[in-house]
Amino acid sequence: MDLFQLTYFVEVAQKKSFTKASKSLHISQPSISKGIKALEDHWNVKLFNRNGKRVELTETGAWLLPRIESLIKDFSQLNEQMESPQLLNSGQLTVGIPPMIGSSFITSFIRHFISDYPQIELELLEVGSNDIISSIDEGLIQVGFVALPVATEMTYDFFIFNEEHLEVVLWPEHPLAKNKVITLEEIKDEPLVYYPKSFSLNPFIKTFYQKIMAHPRIVCQSSNWDFQAEIVRTQLGIALLPHTICQRLDDEKLVHIPLVEPQIPWTLAMVWKSKGFLPHPARTWVQSFKNFYSDSHKAAEKNASAQ
Numbered sequence: 629m630d631l632f633q634l635t636y637f638v639e640v641a642q643k644k645s646f647t648k649a650s651k652s653l654h655i656s657q658p659s660i661s662k663g664i665k666a667l668e669d670h671w672n673v674k675l676f677n678r679n680g681k682r683v684e685l686t687e688t689g690a691w692l693l694p695r696i697e698s699l700i701k702d703f704s705q706l707n708e709q710m711e712s713p714q715l716l717n718s719g720q721l722t723v724g725i726p727p728m729i730g731s732s733f734i735t736s737f738i739r740h741f742i743s744d745y746p747q748i749e750l751e752l753l754e755v756g757s758n759d760i761i762s763s764i765d766e767g768l769i770q771v772g773f774v775a776l777p778v779a780t781e782m783t784y785d786f787f788i789f790n791e792e793h794l795e796v797v798l799w800p801e802h803p804l805a806k807n808k809v810i811t812l813e814e815i816k817d818e819p820l821v822y823y824p825k826s827f828s829l830n831p832f833i834k835t836f837y838q839k840i841m842a843h844p845r846i847v848c849q850s851s852n853w854d855f856q857a858e859i860v861r862t863q864l865g866i867a868l869l870p871h872t873i874c875q876r877l878d879d880e881k882l883v884h885i886p887l888v889e890p891q892i893p894w895t896l897a898m899v900w901k902s903k904g905f906l907p908h909p910a911r912t913w914v915q916s917f918k919n920f921y922s923d924s925h926k927a928a929e930k931n932a933s934a935q
Contacts, residue, residue: 629670631703633663634696635905637675640664641685641693642783642903643765652767697903704905718747721909724755724763724772726827727851729896732872733790734773737920741913748909756826756851764901770910775828776895783902787914789921790896794833795874795884797860797867804885811889816842819865821856824849829894833868836892857882870894 639649640660650657668675675689685693725734730752742750755763760772761784776786796810804810816837822844823829830849837844847865850856856867861881871894874884898917900910 629667631700633667634700636660636663637667637689638693638697638700638903638905640676640683641689644683645681646683647681648766652765654767700905719907719909720749720751721771721907721913722751722753722769723913724753724760724769726757726760726773726775727754728853728870728873729773729775730754733896737917740920741916744916745909745912748912756824757828758830759826760899764899770907771898771900771913774897774899775832776897777832778828778899784899785902786897786899787918788895788897789917790872790894792871792894794868794887794892794894795871796887797857797869797874797877798883798885799861799863800881800883801863802866802883805883807885809888810885812836812842812887812892813840813889815866816840817845819847820844821859821865821867822846822849824851827851833892836890839890868892 636649636653636655636659639653640646643649643652646657646660646664649655650660653660664675673688674686675692676683677686738750738752741748753763753769755769755772757774757778760769760774761778763769764772764784776788796804796815798805804814807814823833834844845865848859850859853869853873856869857877859865860867868887869884877884898914900906900914
């Protein structure tokens with residue numbers, strides 16, 4: 629029995645698949661199967677029930693899982709304390725960032741992180757919020773950013789760093805363009821420039837339409853807020869964009885008005901796996917991001933109180 633075999637066990641248990649565990653760990657499937665078999669032989673127990681491609685924990689396996697997860701976490705922390713800081717602050721890290729979040733909130737932190745940790749090889753992937761979760765599951769990225777809520781069967785940690793609401797974007801000649809606020813009932817039949825399926829806003833906004841017995845009339849879908857705004861400018865449809873994005877729009881060409889009754893929140897969070905192995909570069913990114921935004925908020929509050 630060794631730490632690798634225990635790591636294989638945890639990954640298979642979480643993924644419920646030898647194939648997915650193999651992709652996540654970048655280890656061949658036969659090696660993972662061999663490691664699990666060695667554990668079962670060592671303890672003389674059966675850890676998984678295999679049903680085609682899907683596997684489920686046995687009663688013994690379910691009892692062992694949290695204990696082995698804790699053991700791996702303790703070993704990882706001990707190993708960090710014994711390693712040199714130079715070694716810990718190096719390696720590869722892949723981060724998933726949705727297009728709308730990246731340009732507005734993450735750019736300044738990326739510059740800060742690269743400056744503080746030049747030995748960490750950082751790769752950024754532009755991925756929609758819903759695809760962030762599956763990409764972490766598959767081991768393609770280690771940390772990502774999402775607009776909540778997101779659907780997942782796995783266990784993740786979230787760090788919320790921004791909360792605001794969607795606003796209605798219209799062209800200046802639109803009949804509602806002079807309103808101070810707009811209700812969803814007033815725009816339920818308007819042609820709508822919408823988000824692709826990979827965006828968590830896609831199903832989320834639809835739930836608010838359903839509450840008023842309506843369905844969005846989608847004229848086009850785009851992950852690019854600049855393109856969405858251009859479509860609105862040509863009067864093909866309205867859009868629902870976050871307040872931060874609306875602040876960037878050309879006020880001479882477009883109007884943005886708060887949406888009320890109901891307000892639709894846009895909550896941004898950083899996400900990473902809470903169980904199993906998380907590489908040190910990913911842990912460094914997570915803690916550095918938390919510190920960066922905590923300091924930013926404190927500075928903003930100090931400036932606000934001084935004015």
